[in-house]
Amino acid sequence: MPSRKPSEPAAPPLLECREVKVSFGGIHALSDATLVADRGMVTGLIGPNGAGKTTLFNAITGLHPPDTGLVRLDGEDISQVRPHRRARMGIARTFQRLEVFGSLTVRENVLVxxxxxxxxxKNNEVDVAAQAEELIERVGLRHLARERVDSLPTGPARLVEMARALATNPRIMLMDEPGSGLNEAETDEFAGLLIDLAEEGLAILLVEHDVELVMRVCKRIFVLDFGRMIAEGTPKEIQRNKAVQAAYLGTAA
Amino acid sequence: MDQLLPFTIAGLVTGSIYAVTASGLVVTYTTSGIFNFAHGAIGMFAAFTYWELRVNRHLPAPVALFLVLFVIAPLMGALIERVLMRHLDRAQVVTSLVVTIGLTVMLIGLAQGVWKPEARAMPQFFGDGGFRVAGTFVSWHQTITVILAGGVAAILWYLLTKTRLGVAMRAVVDDRNLASLTGAQPHRISMLSWAIGSSLAALGGILIAPVLQLETIILTFLVINAYAAAMVGRLRSLPLTFVGAFALGLTEAYMIGYVDLKGFWQGLRPSLPTLLLFVILLAMPEERLRANLGRAAGGKAPRVPSLRESLIGVGVLVAAAGLVSFVLGAGDIQRVSQGLAIGVIMLSLVVLTGYGGQVSLAQLTFAGFGAFAMAEWGGGGSIFGLVLAAAIAAPIGALVALPALRLQGLYLALATMAFAVMAREMIFVDKRFFGFNSSLPVGRLDLGPISFDGEVAYMLLLAVVFGLVGVFVLWIRRGPFGRVLSAMGDSPAACATLGLDLTRTKLAVFAISAAMAGLGGALLGGVKSVAGPTDFEVLQNLPILLLAVVGGITTVSGALIGGLSLAVLPVLQERVPDLAGIVFLLTGAAAVSLGRNPNGIAFFLAETFGRFVPWRRGSRGSAEAEAGPPATEEVRKVAVA
Incomplete structure (x- = not known):
């Protein structure tokens, strides 16, 4: 399908993936991934291990551009745009397997x-040092600000990635299993933070295995299985969906 | 056209040898994921071993050949895999590159130690016998070479596509963990691939030695030809590797036959393989940024001294240099000066590799341009020459990096080495530069009232310059650019997702680093007061990188240790002439050991003695720590998701 601007008068969704396909040496990691994520809410992306969630993130951020299909940001096709250009359009992300700057401190990670x-x-009005302090405070890492990040356990390191992503003042943030490594109290706090960020207008696309967390914070959920989207809906709809139960929760559910 | 046949035959023969060597490289790389820089050195060592057995011990050729190809070389390969490479599994490109370069240098040292450099004749198979085809003489050696290449191709094809083992080998490449789940044993397979690779390297070495010369460096650098051929197949495809090998062999032969190279272009033939390598690298598609390949976690790293601390350091260094001047004779003082100048060149690697995670095998080449600038425009030691040395090297560094910037880690390193070869063979020997077999006088700094012409004065000057450049390096590290560099070294993928233009950042760091190397080169030229092409040999780039890493690639003190070691090690050799190759041997051994301790000597010393220094202990809490082992993303194909 040739790319064309949607003619509907309504504002296009902030992020839209349409029939995204990615393959590695003949194996289809993603064969048909379609989803939307919009401003002001947390959108969930769930699916069993190996369903292609991280691959979709790589397709959206440009680390591994889609073979075919569209990635649209604010209606504009960005599927062949280079990663740093996409970041400059307002896409930020965290990584499932950490990509922190291990040789820098927490503060330096956010500052850089x-x-x-x-x-x-080219925004010279914002004091990035002050902004970094605020973000560190906000994700609750004040007490670790001077620590080198490669000495941190996974939970806090994930928060570093989050603060770092927020430091680029993104429009949408893709979060890849941010909850793993957090204890119960930290997860609570984290859920609150996600909701706050969304209320401030940020679009969040959340990949998470902690189903409870997903159900709590997401307005809409997309379910990916074997590289294709098998369901979408509200948390309630997803919980009732038979295909999802079969694929994701296991047939026993 | 009566020349066509002989040159075609010659081309096919060398092409066959390249093909054999290159296919060994491909087998090892695809299976173990480690790019074996020492491939040529292994072939060299095996060729010498064959010579030893065949000529010195008078074994019949088939026996000697069997012993080398099927016993010694495979054992060597397996041993290398077991001892050195195994724990480099999935290590970063920088580390595995440094370790295999270390192995290269070590093997050169070992070979020079065992077989003292002298002219040796490597026998051809079946002596000088042969037959005639259409009036052209074809030796048995040539015939056998081509047949062997065909045999290697057939055996490898059968092994990789028709046997269980071959399938397992290819599976290991795709996903090591997955392969082990299905019952394959990645370690054993990897070991086997190193054994096969070494055997092929040995065969290549034995076949080419009679054609070229039984000499350590020449044979070691055969690896460049192999790289060029293997790169045609992107280090993966054996058929394309063979195509590349024959294309290279034939082009070389026809150039000898038909192209009369004059002047500047005389250097074209020796640099042809590198040129080809460079072109192929340029033509390669951009690599994807890989996530999930960050540095080994939990590595401790040295802290960054504050400005005050680094200025104290400069004072200590200059004072130490002053004290030393009372003890040492003029010759030894010159050594120290040399070490300090090399130290400045190594500081350029601290920024580039230690912080930014980029590898360059051309820093000494940038230094060569600096020395030339000083010689040409810094007549009588004008400070203008020093400034120009840096100013000229910077754009050259950027220019070298520019086409290669799309490439990462390994390929970038190879591209810089290709440039080093071309600069040495084509530019430095040109009469507008140093000239072939000649050299230019290089002045020592003269500031009018103060001249640094004397040995002691020059050493003190170098101590000051090293100190100031060190302060500059640390100033970079503490500032925004240093943070960006460290971030890029730690995770290029994350940097890109933050909106960082990696290409521009790499360009900038290459330019800065080349400028520093250029300055170092101008100072180094001043030590001996002359400089020529032989001062900037391609091979010497290797000890520079290795000793910088051994000293500690992330610290200024590491560069000092590395530079002084490189200058002082040859003294050892002069005092004990029997220890031929000892410098290479030690350097290589030290570098190889880095597989286990990537932080280098400076860090070790700081850890050991740092706790006794009170003002350091006090400031530990505020340590905005320095970059640890550099990380670049792995080049291998890795299944995501």
Missing amino acids: AGEIWRRWS
Whole structure:
């Protein structure tokens, strides 16, 4: 299908993936991934291990562009745009397998992201150092600010990635299993933070195995299985969906 | 056209040898994922072993050949895999590159130690016998070479596609963990591939030695030809590797036959394989950024000294240099000066590799341009020459990096080495530069009232310059650019998702680093007061990188240790002439050991003695720690998701 601008008068969704296909040496990691994620809410993306969630994130952020299919940001096709350009359009992400800057401290991790942002946004009014402090405070890492990140356990390191992503003042944030490594109290706090961020207008696309967390914070959920989207709906609809139960929760459910 | 047949035959023969060597490289790479820089050195060592058995011990050729190809070389390969490479599994490109370069240098040292450099004749198979085809003489050696290449192709094809083992080998490449789940034993398979690879390297070495010369360096650098051929198949495809090998062999032969190269272009033939390598690298599609391949976690890293601390360090260094000047004779002082100048070149690697995670095998080449600038425009030691040395090297560094910037880790390193070869063979020997077999006088800094012409004065000057460049390096590290560099070294993928233009950042760091190397080169030229092409040999780039890493690639003190070691090690050799190759041997051994301890000597010393220094202990809490082992993303294909 040739790409064309949607002619509907309504504003296009912030992020839209349409029939995204990615294969590795003949194996289809994603064969038909279609989803939307919009401003002001948390959208869930769930599915069993190996369903292609991280692959879809890589397709959206450009680390592994889709073979075919569309990735649209605000209606604009970005499926062949280079990763750093996409970031500059407002897409930020965290990584399932951590990609922190291990040789830098927590503070430096967030600061360097702000400094990178300041350079490409040409925004000289924001004090990125102060912004970094705020973000560190916000994700609850004040007490670890001076620690080198490679000495941190997984939970806090994930929060570093989150603060780092936020330092680029994104429009949409893709979060890849941010909840793993957090204890119950931390998860509670984290859920609150996600909801707050969404209320401030950020679009969040959340990949998470903690079903409870997903059901709690997401307005809409997409379910991916074997590279294709098998369901979408509200948390309630997803919980009732037979296909989802079969694929994701196991046939025993 | 009566020349066509002989040159075609010659081309096919060398092409066959390249094909054999290159296919060994491909087998090892695809299975173990480690790019074996030492491939040529293994072939060299095996060729010498064959010579030893065949000529010195008078074994019949088939026996000697059997022993080398099926016993010694495979054992060597398996041993290398077991001892050195195994724990490099999935290690970063920088580390595995450094370890295999270390192995290269070590094997050169070992070979030079065992077989003292002298002219040796490598016998051909069946002596000088042969037959005539259409009036052209074809030796048995040539015939056998081509047949062997065909045999290797057939055996490898059968092994990889028709046997269980071959399928397992290919499975290991795709996903090591997955392969082990299905019952394959990645370690054993990897070991086997190293054994096969070494055997092929040995065959290549034995076949080419009579054609070229039985000499350590020449044979070691055969690896470049193999790289060029293997790169045609992107290090994966054996058929394309064979195509590349024959294309290279024939082009070389026809160039000898038909192209009369004059002047500047004389250097074209020796640099042809590198040129080809460079072109192929340029033509390669951009690699995807890989996530999930960050540094080994939990590595401790040295802290970054504050400005005050680094200035104290400069003071200590200059004072130490002053004290040393009372003890040492003029010759030894010159050594120290040399070490300090090399130290400046190594500082350029601290920024580039230690912080930014990029590898360059051309820093000494950038230094060569710096020395030339000083010689040409810094007549009488004008400071203008030093400034120009840096100013000229910077754009050259950027220019070298520019086409290669799309590439990462390994390929980038190879591209810089290709440039080093071309600069040495084509530019430095040009009469507008140093000239072939000649050299230019290089002045020592002269600031009018103060001249640094004396040995002691020059050493003190170098201590000051090293200190100031070190302060500059640490200043970079503490600032925004240093943070970006460290971030890029840790995770290029994450940097890209933050909106960082990696290409521009790499360009900038290459330019800065080349400028520093250029300055170092101008100073190094001043030590001996002359500089020529032989001062900037391609091979010497390897010890520079290795000792910088051994000293500690992430620290200024590491560069100091590395530079001084490189200058002082040859003294050992001069005092004990029997220890031929000892410098290479030690350097290589030290570098190889880095597989286990990537932080280098400086860090070890700081850890050991740092706790006794009170003002350091106090400031530990505020340690905005320094970059640890550099990380670049792995080049291998890795299944995501």
